[in-house]
Amino acid sequence: MTYVVTDNCRGCRYTECVTVCPVECFHLDDSMTYIDPENCIDCGGCAPACPVGAIEPDYRLAADKKFWIDVNRRRAAETPVISARLVPLPGADERRLALGR
Amino acid sequence: MPYGLVRFGVAPDHPKLKQVTAAFDRIAAMPGFRFIGGVTVGDDVTVDELREAYDAVVLATGAELSRPLGIPGEALPGSHSAGDFVAWYNGHPDFADLSFNLDHEAAIIIGHGNVALDVARILAKTADELRQTDIARHALEVLAASRIREISIVGRGGPVQAKFSAKELRDFLELKSCDTLVNDRDVTPKDFEPQHPADPELVEKLSLLRGFSQQTATRPRRCVFRFGFSPFAIHGRDRVETLSVTHRSGAVEDIAGGLVFGSVGRRTAPVTGVPYDTHRGVHANANGRVTNGHCMIEGLYACGWSKRGPNGTIGTNRGCGIATAEAVLADLAHRRARPDTPDALLARVVGRVTRVVSYPDWMVIDTAEKSRGALLGKPREKFVTIPDMLAAVGA
Numbered sequence: 403m404t405y406v407v408t409d410n411c412r413g414c415r416y417t418e419c420v421t422v423c424p425v426e427c428f429h430l431d432d433s434m435t436y437i438d439p440e441n442c443i444d445c446g447g448c449a450p451a452c453p454v455g456a457i458e459p460d461y462r463l464a465a466d467k468k469f470w471i472d473v474n475r476r477r478a479a480e481t482p483v484i485s486a487r488l489v490p491l492p493g494a495d496e497r498r499l500a501l502g503r
Numbered sequence: 504m505p506y507g508l509v510r511f512g513v514a515p516d517h518p519k520l521k522q523v524t525a526a527f528d529r530i531a532a533m534p535g536f537r538f539i540g541g542v543t544v545g546d547d548v549t550v551d552e553l554r555e556a557y558d559a560v561v562l563a564t565g566a567e568l569s570r571p572l573g574i575p576g577e578a579l580p581g582s583h584s585a586g587d588f589v590a591w592y593n594g595h596p597d598f599a600d601l602s603f604n605l606d607h608e609a610a611i612i613i614g615h616g617n618v619a620l621d622v623a624r625i626l627a628k629t630a631d632e633l634r635q636t637d638i639a640r641h642a643l644e645v646l647a648a649s650r651i652r653e654i655s656i657v658g659r660g661g662p663v664q665a666k667f668s669a670k671e672l673r674d675f676l677e678l679k680s681c682d683t684l685v686n687d688r689d690v691t692p693k694d695f696e697p698q699h700p701a702d703p704e705l706v707e708k709l710s711l712l713r714g715f716s717q718q719t720a721t722r723p724r725r726c727v728f729r730f731g732f733s734p735f736a737i738h739g740r741d742r743v744e745t746l747s748v749t750h751r752s753g754a755v756e757d758i759a760g761g762l763v764f765g766s767v768g769r770r771t772a773p774v775t776g777v778p779y780d781t782h783r784g785v786h787a788n789a790n791g792r793v794t795n796g797h798c799m800i801e802g803l804y805a806c807g808w809s810k811r812g813p814n815g816t817i818g819t820n821r822g823c824g825i826a827t828a829e830a831v832l833a834d835l836a837h838r839r840a841r842p843d844t845p846d847a848l849l850a851r852v853v854g855r856v857t858r859v860v861s862y863p864d865w866m867v868i869d870t871a872e873k874s875r876g877a878l879l880g881k882p883r884e885k886f887v888t889i890p891d892m893l894a895a896v897g898a
Binding site: 421422423424425426443444445446447448449450451455458459461462 | 522670819822825
């Protein structure tokens with residue numbers, strides 16, 4: 403298994419996940435973070451740390467979100483590792499409230 | 504040796520979690536890093552000596568002590584703390600000599616946390632399910648001869664209150680020779696309804712438990728979750744025979760079992776010279792700065808379980824470590840000059856201990872353990888005594 407970042411991260415990118423990942427398996431592009439499934443050790447530290455509930459274990463994803471497993475794998479291979487927290491994207495707090503978080 | 508709970512706490516059948524050691528090894532290879540093992544802080548070297556030689560001393564001592572159940576009969580043979588059992592099967596040198604008599608059909612685990620599930624799962628697995636893990640050889644031998652058929656996992660709360668994680672609970676779906684059940688007399692269907700339907704972790708946990716409550720037993724071993732029971736006494740003539748519990752409905756019941764494992768929490772072992780927070784069971788600290796009453800002790804910090812108590816995963820502790828590191832850096836500007844140096848202190852400490860163990864020493868031990876394991880088809884066969892570890896480095 404692995405943990406997977408899903409659509410709630412888009413436009414927020416809080417990166418709280420990055421501070422708790424013990425193995426630096428988070429990658430990043432302009433819109434969101436991705437988990438490298440090869441390096442994730444399934445510790446589960448990131449899922450409760452995400453302010454918008456964007457991270458879930460792969461087996462728990464709803465059928466219409468399963469495609470994020472492939473997206474994470476592919477984008478993690480194409481993007482750089484992020485090892486320290488960044489400032490969230492502009493409008494992140496508004497988006498978090500809109501998501502009911 | 505390095506790795507702490509990853510080596511001595513994480514269950515042998517959770518190898519993926521142990522891969523975090525690669526991150527520790529990367530840190531160990533950084534310039535300015537020095538591992539000094541084989542030294543007991545508070546005994547071989549005082550905390551004040553360390554503070555005189557270093558700008559900051561960070562305690563990362565974990566939660567080594569098991570909380571006692573505090574009920575009569577706890578001292579009977581057959582009554583153990585779950586933490587001791589975990590340290591034993593993981594080959595901790597201080598626990599490798601313990602003996603666990605598994606010559607009984609029933610075992611009882613008290614507590615509904617992840618450690619309780621680890622103990623239940625290790626007892627529920629067959630030798631074949633454990634043989635290719637890094638479990639200590641002495642433990643595998645005892646477990647292979649186990650007569651245990653029924654494992655009761657008893658907790659005070661209902662399914663909603665259980666502290667174990669859904670991920671740990673899912674492991675029970677994979678057991679080859681054991682059925683997992685919930686005793687349906689203890690619960691009502693309402694007990695499986697999440698109060699927070701938006702919490703995926705809780706929803707999954709309750710759905711797994713509901714599934715277990717509808718299971719019928721066909722396999723040789725059974726794990727049975729018991730909800731809503733407070734234990735009040737352990738009975739037995741010469742050793743543990745029953746556990747007396749009160750259900751939240753008021754009903755009293757005796758659960759038969761030759762073994763009882765208490766798994767009701769852990770606390771940090773006090774370190775000589777460091778103020779202790781008895782209430783929280785950690786080094787007295789305010790957000791990682793060790794305190795004495797209302798005063799901060801200059802240059803002394805805590806992180807991880809010895810700062811916050813035993814909760815959260817490996818990753819949670821990294822976040823916690825970063826927060827403490829930020830406190831260290833913020834205080835550095837105001838730190839008084841040190842009267843001593845690390846090298847001078849180390850030179851004195853070397854004379855006080857049997858052998859200072861360096862990181863390269865550890866890597867020799869690590870390689871030796873891996874070769875021993877390879878002969879047996881295991882990732883490693885741990886050395887379980889300190890003399891054996893030292894012999895491996897030629898000391």
